Amino acid sequence: MTRHPKFSFGRLRGIIVKEFTQMRRDRLTFAMMLGIPLIQLTLFGYAINSDPRHLPAAVVLADRGPYGRTLLYAMKNSTYFNFVEQVATEKEAHNLLARGEVQFVINIPQNFTRDLLRGDRPAILVEADASDPVATGNALGSLGNVVNTALQQDLKGSLASLNATDGPVDVQIHALYNPEIVTQYNIVPGLMGVILTMTMIMITGLAITRERERGTMENLLSMPTRPSEVLIGKIVPYIMVGYIQVGVILVAAHFLFHVPMHGSIILLLLVALVFIAANLAMGITFSTIAKNQLQAVQMTFFVFLPSILLSGFMFPFRGMPPWAQVIGEFFPLTHFLRIVRGILLKGNAFNDVILQLWQIALFALIALIIGVKRYRQTLD
Amino acid sequence: MNAESAIDVRGMTKRFGGRTVVDHVDLQVHTGQIYGFLGPNGSGKTTFLRMLCGLLRADDGSGRVLGYDVIAESDAIKREVGYMTQRFSFWEDLSIEENLDFVARMYAVKNRRATVRESIAQLGLAGRKKQLAGELSGGWKQRLALAACLIHKPKLLLLDEPTAGVDPKARRDFWEQIHQLSAEGLTFLITTHYMDEAERCHRLAYISFGKLLADGSVDDVIAQVGLTTWSVSGPDLPHLAEQLRTQPGVQQAVAFGNALHVSSDDATALKQAIAPFQHPPYDWREIPSGLEDAFISLMEGSKDNFTP
CATH class of the missing domain: 3.40.50.300 (P-loop containing nucleotide triphosphate hydrolases)
Structure with missing residues (x-):
């Protein structure tokens, strides 16, 4: 004999119906439950590629003979390299590398063809932006093979002797910015952006919804305050919180991970200010849209997840298909990552970062404007 | 203005x-x-x-x-x-x-x-x-x-x-x-x-x-409602109240301490309604209506107007 009331399928059904009804009313939760797995599947299935190809490369071609071009053609055919620019001097090429406009610079020296035919085993120099080792690893790994196979086809008959055991060409690789190819050098500065994105959006995301849930919104609205006052007033205190996080990460990067810091820390702090403001503004805009705190948190994750996956933090940006890169360009994190890595690893100066910085600033401005427009001054 | x-x-x-x-x-x-x-x-x-x-x-x-x-x-x-x-x-x-x-x-x-x-x-x-x-x-x-x-x-x-x-x-x-x-x-x-x-x-x-x-003012509101109220005292008032409430001329019958307040906005109908009960041991007195009587009357009245 049991003391508990008997299990009733009727009651169970009632509960299930109720839960479904509530879920249907709460559209955001519903969207999250459907959306997150969909987003993850899409991202992991299609967008994420740790063997990126068609990486932009610049060429400094000083050789006038046919073999230099043969080499370049073979590299292009390997699909790892996409030659976007031919520059005259190495200095120009270095500028492109520093700004991240190209991933590689291929130097084919003067008299390359002549030296090759003489059997001098001429060198070609490939300089790579190795701040993200994953992005360049496979391309560099394939390089020696690609080069020598290409030449084997041309070097026949009497020239066949040039195909010595170690190849007719000496391929020299310079991994710039991160010569030891340490993954942490790339990850740790990136973490700064990721952590700021996560916490800053969430913290202000809760700001307005909390007032509404606790009933204090009515009081706030009965006072002669302006929307912009309330919103900016809620953003400012958290900028300090953001700076504390930046400080902690920089200290850890230096002392624990020994990440090189080539650029100006002052510049980095300035950029961080804009980035923090952008995330706080986005959070507060969510806050004006969300009906309660739970929704605000859910919206945070809705942005956080694609941010972290499509910004180039987790996977090489250039390994993603074009549509994913286009989406990635919208996130402040994408631009912030480029700047942080640029400043710390490449020693970028203000002129190098401004191209990314204004995009973050624009984002912050637009987010704040939407927030102010959305903020209702009445309880309607 | x-x-x-x-x-x-x-x-x-x-x-x-x-x-x-x-x-x-x-x-x-x-x-x-x-x-x-x-x-x-x-x-x-x-x-x-x-x-x-x-x-x-x-x-x-x-x-x-x-x-x-x-x-x-x-x-x-x-x-x-x-x-x-x-x-x-x-x-x-x-x-x-x-x-x-x-x-x-x-x-x-x-x-x-x-x-x-x-x-x-x-x-x-x-x-x-x-x-x-x-x-x-x-x-x-x-x-x-x-x-x-x-x-x-x-x-x-x-x-x-x-x-x-x-x-x-x-x-x-x-x-x-x-x-x-x-x-x-x-x-x-x-x-x-x-x-x-x-x-x-x-x-x-x-x-x-x-x-x-x-x-x-308080008096104005009471006057606007225009109630006539009788106070009755005697034995077993709850039973009396029940009987009175069924009378068509009675709008309210509410207990106040040891008395019952019976009121209506139609003085004549109220008088007719309470006539059968106006005998000992009940003691009836007409009293001025209070604010609460007036408000309850308003509340009841508006309910009638709004519920279909």
């Missing part, structure tokens, strides 16, 4: 979806008056107050509050009105002092520090100013809320059920303070459910289902 009117609005209307919550309410409150706003729960009292102070946009209506246009100049109205919400709406995670200071800053009060200090002293909370508002008892929360509403020296106070859940002593203190402030020229519009509080107001309005049903 009348310069003596703190509130002078006409046709104030608010709809939520298809439901009309406040339906063309006219209200005039003179400067320095304590105006009581009565009505059952959900009758539209809070919505009406919120429209006056710009918290809700009116769908229809016009008029002036403190000389400002009630629709177009809600920002100006907010600066000179103190609004005390029904539920405690100050920040429970801020201290008493921090709450008052915040409010003072929001209204850009001059000599802010001194004003806040004075306000705390008047509250009698100087020793507890660091205490979090969330830790205060209901009575103290209400006093803090009133102090916060007064900190910018408003000309009009809108108080939404300010004494709900407050003990009798604190209620009496509260009303004494209200009368004192009214003597200094402050105008009050106060919603309440308590009859004794209604009788402390200079004027009253009764609202039900969004419609203003009566308006005037």
Whole structure:
């Protein structure tokens, strides 16, 4: 004999119906439950590629003979390299590398063809932006093979002797910015952006919804305050919180991970200010849209997840298909990552970062404007 | 418009979806008056107050509050009105002092520090100013809320059920303070459910289902309802009440202590209805109707009008 009331399928059904009804009313939760797995599947299935190809490369071609071009053609055919620019001097090429406009610079020296035919085993120099080792690893790994196979086809008959055991060409690789190819050098500065994105959006995301849930919104609205006052007033205190996080990460990067810091820390702090403001503004805009705190948190994750996956933090940006890169360009994190890595690893100066910085600033401005427009001054 | 009117609005209307919550309410409150706003729960009292102070946009209506246009100049109205919400709406995670200071800053009060200090002293909370508002008892929360509403020296106070859940002593203190402030020229519009509080107001309005049903002094309101009331005493009154309620001429039969109040707005019909019971051991007397009789009659009457 049991003391508990008997299990009733009727009651169970009632509960299930109720839960479904509530879920249907709460559209955001519903969207999250459907959306997150969909987003993850899409991202992991299609967008994420740790063997990126068609990486932009610049060429400094000083050789006038046919073999230099043969080499370049073979590299292009390997699909790892996409030659976007031919520059005259190495200095120009270095500028492109520093700004991240190209991933590689291929130097084919003067008299390359002549030296090759003489059997001098001429060198070609490939300089790579190795701040993200994953992005360049496979391309560099394939390089020696690609080069020598290409030449084997041309070097026949009497020239066949040039195909010595170690190849007719000496391929020299310079991994710039991160010569030891340490993954942490790339990850740790990136973490700064990721952590700021996560916490800053969430913290202000809760700001307005909390007032509404606790009933204090009515009081706030009965006072002669302006929307912009309330919103900016809620953003400012958290900028300090953001700076504390930046400080902690920089200290850890230096002392624990020994990440090189080539650029100006002052510049980095300035950029961080804009980035923090952008995330706080986005959070507060969510806050004006969300009906309660739970929704605000859910919206945070809705942005956080694609941010972290499509910004180039987790996977090489250039390994993603074009549509994913286009989406990635919208996130402040994408631009912030480029700047942080640029400043710390490449020693970028203000002129190098401004191209990314204004995009973050624009984002912050637009987010704040939407927030102010959305903020209702009445309880309607 | 009348310069003596703190509130002078006409046709104030608010709809939520298809439901009309406040339906063309006219209200005039003179400067320095304590105006009581009565009505059952959900009758539209809070919505009406919120429209006056710009918290809700009116769908229809016009008029002036403190000389400002009630629709177009809600920002100006907010600066000179103190609004005390029904539920405690100050920040429970801020201290008493921090709450008052915040409010003072929001209204850009001059000599802010001194004003806040004075306000705390008047509250009698100087020793507890660091205490979090969330830790205060209901009575103290209400006093803090009133102090916060007064900190910018408003000309009009809108108080939404300010004494709900407050003990009798604190209620009496509260009303004494209200009368004192009214003597200094402050105008009050106060919603309440308590009859004794209604009788402390200079004027009253009764609202039900969004419609203003009566308006005037206590005597005016009773006269407007036009009730005739008989008091009866004797044995087994509950049984008598049951019998009386079935009579068509009787609208109310309510127990008051050892007597039963029987009333109706039709004096002749009432007289006919009670005639069969007018014999010993019952003792019948005609008495003047009270405010509560009038309000219950209004409540019953409006229900009849609205329920299909």
